[in-house]
Amino acid sequence: MKLQERFQHTLRRGRALRYKTYKKIGVARHRKKIDLSLFLMFMFCAATFPFFLTPKESHPDVSEQKEVPAQAIEDVHADLGDEPVIEPKQTSLDELEKRVQLGELTLNMASLEKGGSLLSLLSNAGVSTGDRLKIVDALELMIDLKSLKPGLMFMLFKTPDHRVQGISCQIHDGEIIAVIQEEEGQWTPFTAAGRIETQSIRKIGTVERTFSGSAQKAGIPESVVAQVTAALDGEIDFATDIHPGDTFDVIFETKVTAGGLEVGTKQLLFIGLKTQKKEIYRYAFTAASGTTSFYDARGRSGAKAFMKRPLKARSRLSSPYGRRRHPILMYEIFHHGVDLAAPTNTPIMAAMDGVITQLGRKGGYGKYIRLRHTDGYQTAYGHMNGYRQDLKVGSKVKRGEVIGYVGSTGRSTGPHLHFEVLKNNKTVDPFRRHVIPSKQLSGFELEQFLSAAESLHPDFAQHRAGKIPPVQGLRPFQSPVSGKKESKAVNHKKSR
Ligand SMILES: [Zn+2]
Numbered sequence: 038m039k040l041q042e043r044f045q046h047t048l049r050r051g052r053a054l055r056y057k058t059y060k061k062i063g064v065a066r067h068r069k070k071i072d073l074s075l076f077l078m079f080m081f082c083a084a085t086f087p088f089f090l091t092p093k094e095s096h097p098d099v100s101e102q103k104e105v106p107a108q109a110i111e112d113v114h115a116d117l118g119d120e121p122v123i124e125p126k127q128t129s130l131d132e133l134e135k136r137v138q139l140g141e142l143t144l145n146m147a148s149l150e151k152g153g154s155l156l157s158l159l160s161n162a163g164v165s166t167g168d169r170l171k172i173v174d175a176l177e178l179m180i181d182l183k184s185l186k187p188g189l190m191f192m193l194f195k196t197p198d199h200r201v202q203g204i205s206c207q208i209h210d211g212e213i214i215a216v217i218q219e220e221e222g223q224w225t226p227f228t229a230a231g232r233i234e235t236q237s238i239r240k241i242g243t244v245e246r247t248f249s250g251s252a253q254k255a256g257i258p259e260s261v262v263a264q265v266t267a268a269l270d271g272e273i274d275f276a277t278d279i280h281p282g283d284t285f286d287v288i289f290e291t292k293v294t295a296g297g298l299e300v301g302t303k304q305l306l307f308i309g310l311k312t313q314k315k316e317i318y319r320y321a322f323t324a325a326s327g328t329t330s331f332y333d334a335r336g337r338s339g340a341k342a343f344m345k346r347p348l349k350a351r352s353r354l355s356s357p358y359g360r361r362r363h364p365i366l367m368y369e370i371f372h373h374g375v376d377l378a379a380p381t382n383t384p385i386m387a388a389m390d391g392v393i394t395q396l397g398r399k400g401g402y403g404k405y406i407r408l409r410h411t412d413g414y415q416t417a418y419g420h421m422n423g424y425r426q427d428l429k430v431g432s433k434v435k436r437g438e439v440i441g442y443v444g445s446t447g448r449s450t451g452p453h454l455h456f457e458v459l460k461n462n463k464t465v466d467p468f469r470r471h472v473i474p475s476k477q478l479s480g481f482e483l484e485q486f487l488s489a490a491e492s493l494h495p496d497f498a499q500h501r502a503g504k505i506p507p508v509q510g511l512r513p514f515q516s517p518v519s520g521k522k523e524s525k526a527v528n529h530k531k532s533r
Pocket residue numbers: 356372374375376454455456
């Protein structure tokens with residue numbers, strides 16, 4: 038059995054290699070025929086080989102023998118007549134996509150899990166065992182399935198009764214491979230290069246009441262609006278700094294298939310905001326480190342403020358930072374963080390981009406995570422109920438990413454997050470404003486940024502030459518408009 042498996046594997050590898058070669062020379066659509074011809078040529082050579090070794094005279098019927106394989110080709114071809122015609126049918130995927138737009142089919146996205154296989158992905162999608170093997174077999178003709186990386190997205194086209202009609206996937210170099218069921222149980226593989234196109238969409242508008250409402254009215258998708266507010270978090274308070282009459286200019290990227298279907302997530306590329314007080318222009322750029330940030334037209338990134346309440350729900354400040362009278366022991370102790378009371382298992386977020394330096398139980402803190410950030414900052418999170426599963430010491434996390442859940446482990450009287458901010462190894466008040474200062478791109482990165490920004494926005498030169506207000510780290514508390522904000526600010530002073 039083992040030997041047989043190995044034999045089959047070798048056959049399959051050989052087939053994959055051959056098909057790659059066919060693809061290279063552009064005859065992939067005829068691969069079955071070429072395979073067959075090669076096989077018959079081999080058989081023909083093998084059959085005639087003995088005749089070349091023996092004297093010709095003793096075999097007067099050699100010429101007749103030669104005719105036989107030619108006859109065989111015809112015969113085998115006749116047998117293949119009702120085999121599925123395997124050809125790259127570029128229209129098939131288009132048709133599936135059109136049927137999605139007509140509502141006849143639904144489109145589901147599924148990504149390859151870490152350690153998971155394509156078979157398990159198909160199984161989760163409800164594909165029958167027989168079809169699973171056929172799909173995998175068909176895909177294997179085109180790619181080495183072992184080379185598939187976790188996170189690779191597959192598009193599954195399903196009928197209303199949840200039967201998969203087709204599966205497509207965009208592999209590394211933009212090439213699309215797909216397997217489509219043309220008739221019951223017959224799965225046809227094909228490739229189509231460059232089918233998904235990236236489009237940049239620009240939307241300009243004026244704020245009527247709120248930014249997010251007006252932005253969506255102008256055709257900016259909700260997910261992009263959320264990216265705008267996240268990118269300007271700490272610089273602009275969308276509740277108080279934006280007024281009717283302010284204008285916005287947003288460019289985002291979307292991926293569209295040849296059939297006109299939008300896939301994947303939309304990416305924010307540019308934000309322009311003209312408010313009564315300032316003009317902001319921010320360009321998205323992915324630095325060499327792989328992180329995407331927003332930069333002004335001169336290649337300077339905005340400052341990032343630490344979250345003051347890194348919880349994904351409303352929380353109550355149950356104990357502020359600083360001196361306090363111990364409720365039981367009645368003497369003054371120093372509280373090195375803030376206690377944020379919230380229900381058990383409320384998600385806890387990283388207050389800033391950083392790296393995990395500690396993760397585990399730590400005395401009275403209970404389950405504990407410590408993050409290291411740039412600029413001498415660290416943050417710590419205590420009394421957690423649990424950690425996000427895939428995290429460990431050394432994991433990188435982004436600001437706002439969930440790291441664990443509220444609990445009451447360690448010395449704690451009820452579910453709450455004990456949150457500390459440290460600057461140069463000394464705790465500071467988390468409710469004061471802490472900011473990672475802005476950064477200036479330089480050298481080759483700056484050149485790359487400038488050329489990308491120039492091709493993105495027609496007014497780039499103006500943004501760059503114009504009076505660009507300095508990227509602000511601190512947002513001034515707005516006194517006349519926001520009574521709420523002011524009272525908060527006063528509270529901070531008291532609690533310090
Ligand atoms: Zn505490």
